[in-house]
Amino acid sequence: MSDTHAQTVAFVRETTIPESPPPAAETGAIKWLRQNLFATPANSLLTVAALYVIWVVLSGSLPWIFGGLWTTTSLAECREILQGRTGACFSVLSERWNQLLYGFKYPADQYWRPNLAFLLLFFAAAPVLFFDLPRKMLIFTGLYPFLAYWLIWGGSLLVPIVALLGFLGGALVYQRFIKTSFAAGFFGGIAAAFVIWTVAGAIIPENASDNAMLSSVPSRDLGGFMLNMMLGVTCVSLSLPIGIALALGRQSDMPLIKWVCVVFIEFIRGVPLITLLFVASVMLSYFFPPESTVDLFLRVVIMITMFSSAYIAEVIRGGLAALPKGQYEGADSLGLDYPQAMQLIILPQALKISIPGIVNVAVGLFKDTTLVSVISMFDLVGMIRGPILASTEWNGVYWELLGFAALLFFVVCYGISQYSQWLERRLATDHR
Amino acid sequence: MKKSVFFGALTLAGLGAGVAAAGTLDDVKARGKLNCGVTTGLVGFAAPDANGEWKGFDVGVCRAVAAAVLGDATAVEFVPTTGKTRFTALASGEIDMLARNTTWTFSRDVDLKFTFVGVNYYDGQGFMVPKELGVSSAKELDGATVCIQTGTTTELNLADFFRANNISYEPVPIETNAEGQQQYLAGACDTYTTDASGLAATRATFENPGDHVLLPEIVSKEPLGPLVRHGDNEWGDVVRWTLNALITAEELGVTSTNIADMSAAPGDNPEVNRLLGTEGNLGEMLGLSADWAKNAIMAGGNYGELFEQNIGESTSIGLARGLNAQWTDGGLIYSPPFR
Numbered sequence: 001m002s003d004t005h006a007q008t009v010a011f012v013r014e015t016t017i018p019e020s021p022p023p024a025a026e027t028g029a030i031k032w033l034r035q036n037l038f039a040t041p042a043n044s045l046l047t048v049a050a051l052y053v054i055w056v057v058l059s060g061s062l063p064w065i066f067g068g069l070w071t072t073t074s075l076a077e078c079r080e081i082l083q084g085r086t087g088a089c090f091s092v093l094s095e096r097w098n099q100l101l102y103g104f105k106y107p108a109d110q111y112w113r114p115n116l117a118f119l120l121l122f123f124a125a126a127p128v129l130f131f132d133l134p135r136k137m138l139i140f141t142g143l144y145p146f147l148a149y150w151l152i153w154g155g156s157l158l159v160p161i162v163a164l165l166g167f168l169g170g171a172l173v174y175q176r177f178i179k180t181s182f183a184a185g186f187f188g189g190i191a192a193a194f195v196i197w198t199v200a201g202a203i204i205p206e207n208a209s210d211n212a213m214l215s216s217v218p219s220r221d222l223g224g225f226m227l228n229m230m231l232g233v234t235c236v237s238l239s240l241p242i243g244i245a246l247a248l249g250r251q252s253d254m255p256l257i258k259w260v261c262v263v264f265i266e267f268i269r270g271v272p273l274i275t276l277l278f279v280a281s282v283m284l285s286y287f288f289p290p291e292s293t294v295d296l297f298l299r300v301v302i303m304i305t306m307f308s309s310a311y312i313a314e315v316i317r318g319g320l321a322a323l324p325k326g327q328y329e330g331a332d333s334l335g336l337d338y339p340q341a342m343q344l345i346i347l348p349q350a351l352k353i354s355i356p357g358i359v360n361v362a363v364g365l366f367k368d369t370t371l372v373s374v375i376s377m378f379d380l381v382g383m384i385r386g387p388i389l390a391s392t393e394w395n396g397v398y399w400e401l402l403g404f405a406a407l408l409f410f411v412v413c414y415g416i417s418q419y420s421q422w423l424e425r426r427l428a429t430d431h432r
Numbered sequence: 433m434k435k436s437v438f439f440g441a442l443t444l445a446g447l448g449a450g451v452a453a454a455g456t457l458d459d460v461k462a463r464g465k466l467n468c469g470v471t472t473g474l475v476g477f478a479a480p481d482a483n484g485e486w487k488g489f490d491v492g493v494c495r496a497v498a499a500a501v502l503g504d505a506t507a508v509e510f511v512p513t514t515g516k517t518r519f520t521a522l523a524s525g526e527i528d529m530l531a532r533n534t535t536w537t538f539s540r541d542v543d544l545k546f547t548f549v550g551v552n553y554y555d556g557q558g559f560m561v562p563k564e565l566g567v568s569s570a571k572e573l574d575g576a577t578v579c580i581q582t583g584t585t586t587e588l589n590l591a592d593f594f595r596a597n598n599i600s601y602e603p604v605p606i607e608t609n610a611e612g613q614q615q616y617l618a619g620a621c622d623t624y625t626t627d628a629s630g631l632a633a634t635r636a637t638f639e640n641p642g643d644h645v646l647l648p649e650i651v652s653k654e655p656l657g658p659l660v661r662h663g664d665n666e667w668g669d670v671v672r673w674t675l676n677a678l679i680t681a682e683e684l685g686v687t688s689t690n691i692a693d694m695s696a697a698p699g700d701n702p703e704v705n706r707l708l709g710t711e712g713n714l715g716e717m718l719g720l721s722a723d724w725a726k727n728a729i730m731a732g733g734n735y736g737e738l739f740e741q742n743i744g745e746s747t748s749i750g751l752a753r754g755l756n757a758q759w760t761d762g763g764l765i766y767s768p769p770f771r
Contacts, residue, residue: 076748079639095482104484220509282520374607376472376512386512387480389610390473392748395637398614 063087068400070094074393092394093404100404103223103378104387110154113214114226117151120144121233129419152222152230154214162200166193182339219297223378225408230297231379232366232412235304239365240358242305243312244351248342250317261313268310274371276303281375300372308365315357319350352427359420363413380405456528456660456667457719460501465509468494469527472512474609475633476743476751477533486510489742490531493552493658493675496728497529500674500720505731514607515583519544522661529671531658533627535585545662549672552657552735554755554764556650557589558628560635563643565622570649574599579612579621581605586626589652609634623647627654633749670718677725679767680707681734683758688733695726707770714770725770735765 024030037047067087071094072078078089093100102111124144127137146160170193178185222230249261268276280299323346331341351358373382384401388394394401460466470478470490478488486494491510499505511527522530523545533555534540536548559570567573570593580587582605594601604621606612613634616624624631628650635641658675660668681687684704686694691708698710705711709722718724732738736758743751757763 075637099480099482099484104480220511278516282517282524286520286524374514374516376514376517378472378512382472385608385610386472388473389608390471390475390479391481392475392479392637393482395475395610395634396613396639 075396076393088400089397090400092388092397092400096388096394099224099383099388100380100401101224102226103221103383105221105223106217106226107215107221110215110217113151113154117148118226118229120147120151124148129423150214152226153217153219154212155216156204156212158200158204162197162204165200166196169193169196219295222297224383225380225405227372227377227379228366228369228409229412231301231304231369231372234301235308235365235369236362238301238305239309239312242309244316244347246309246313247316247320250313251320264306265310265313268306269314273304273307273368274374276307277371277375279303281377296377300375300377304365304369307368308361311361312358315361316350316354318357319352319354320346322353323349355420355424355427359416363416366413366416367409380408456664457501457670460528460667464502465507466494466498466501466529467509467511467527468497469511469513469518469521469530469532470494471532472514472608474533474630475637476629476747476749478510478531487742489553489738490533490658492732492738492742493531493678494529495731496678497658497671497674499727499731500677500724501670503721503723503727505727515581519546522546522659525661528667529658529660533656534659536655536657536659537585540659546659547662547665547668548657548659549668550657550675551655551764552675553629553655555627555629555654555656557586557625557652557654558631558650559623559625559647560616560631560644561623561647563645567623567647570647570651571597571599573601573623575601576622577602577604577620579604579606579615579624581609581612581626582607584626585652585654590625593649593651613637627656629743629749629751632751633743636748636750666719670720673718674725674728676767677707677728677770678735678738679758679765680770681725681729682736682765683760683767686729686734688730688737691726691729695723703770 021027025034038044063086065088067082067085068090069078069081069087070090072081072089072091073095075089075092078087078091082089098108098111102114106114121144123137124141127133127135127141143164146164149163150157150160170189173192174185174189176185177188246261246265249257250265252258252261277300280303281296284294284299327345327349328341331345336344370379370381372379373385376382376386378386384405388401389397470486470488473479474488476488478486478490480486486508494508494510495505498508511521513521513527513530513532518530518532518534519540521527530546531552533553535555536551540546541548559573561567561573573594578590578601580590580603587603590601590603604615606615609626609630612624612626615621617638624634626634628646631646635644635646638644658671660671680703681691684701684707686704686707694704695708695710698705702711706714708726709715709724713722715722715724721727733741739753739756740746743749745752753761753763755764757765759766
């Protein structure tokens, strides 16, 4: 090798160059900066501009946050202490946190009840959200609505028990008759549930709630973020099955069912939610005599559920439409009947496609629960806009309160969004 | 909740007759609670405090009525209403009376079928502008953007005022006073208009109240008072005379501190005796106990005391009595005699 080029080339290196570290510009943080932030002159310009914006935002907000006061008793006192210095008046949060979370009328010594209900919500939701968990946990999920109702509203334990018995009775009748005909099972189940509620409801004494273990709290006394959570959780979990039923009904071959579903969906989607809420709070009270009005909370739940189930139905219809016709035909060729085909083949695929859309509706619905503040229910935003800003002490505190509300909503909505992304990854069967 | 949850729909059928069957007074007594409509929050007039207790000038009227009827100033269910929901709440029977700084107008009285039982605050609509705008009269506000609460009489007064003076404006509709305050401070509108009491209360909470001025024009009459449904005159009388009892008590010098002594035995002033039930049978005529007025006054004090505690000059709102002084002091507050 050494002689090969001796005549043609003046110099040949015969040893390898010792290893040296890469140039400073091609390593570590500098390389990262160069590649990601200053790759081209235009990028550099954008980076500088972005840094400037971040600096402006932080230099304005950080002193405000860290200079904040937590212990004063009124806005005037905050201003006195700050003397024109920048600083937030977080004292409103430390004084009124309970009103922001629970509303101003929920008895303070009973706060453990919604807290416990909130905690149990995670156990109840876990087997639904994470299907690797043992299926036996679903029993608790089924009991949870009645348990949570009893915890939050209190009163006689008989009320949720009767409600539960009604559902169980209905389910038994359904099981019994479903083998002969779907209609018999379906309507028989509903009738059985109503019979149980009527009979048992008449048995519950009027004053059953007076000496109950948990003191009774009327719906009007619920408020704050608790109300948003309750409305959000109830309406999402109710509107999903109703939405699926509506989506399937809209695709049905039976004209009556099809047109009922179409009219329902199109009507609800054509009306703003706030109109429905006004109907719930204002118009319905004209139809019911004052003594026997349906609870306002229930009226609002019905309206929001109707609204979101119409949207979810359309999202799921999109998922159904996206399935190739072969899937339907495949199910038929296996000899599956309609419920089996839907349950085993169509819906698992259609729902998977619909996840982003459903989550989108759920997040939107959760934030829409703040609209109840316009019908004088004191949810988180209602508490801020009404009682707290109207108190002589805290009139004029906006950023702190609304920032706090935004933070709470962000935490929940971000959580929902993260879960849905996990779910999509988990269900990915990679057709790509 | 309870059974109504399950049977709400079923009960609908048998209950056509509903609302006006029994008198409101009997309903309230049977229920043991007064359903009183108030605002969702207005500084000084009605707002719950840190403990969830409703406090305020309008709230005081509710408590007085509850005390007069039921003998218990705490037997009130406060139903918060917005400017839009207040009348339907009253008309549908959800509330027994409305004390929500509501202006007494012809159409509300006649067309909406309500009975205003009196006036507990004489107000008028004013304008607030930043000092730096350099405006000294509302007539100079040509082309201004105006923050205005929707669904209120102020909205109509504003249109009337600008039309009468042949100048133009651009409305910025807002929902609540808190929102109006924020929009005004953020510069979304040149001027904020609402009742002068509200403006004074709002300005008192600003960081620099001196930077804002109230213009001298008061463009409307806003007699604010409690109201009930048409057609139930017994109940209307109860609310009317409870309010009058508070006013008369101030006029006669009956306060929450000396009322215990004065009501113990008949004194030298026959009208005080009649008011406090130590003489005559006024309570019986109303269908109430003899000490109804005593209970009403003890609930929160007489009219003057309620005013001082909630919106008067000793509070941060700092409203002067002005038109709301007793007629003997040159104001408009005047109660017919207890006789």
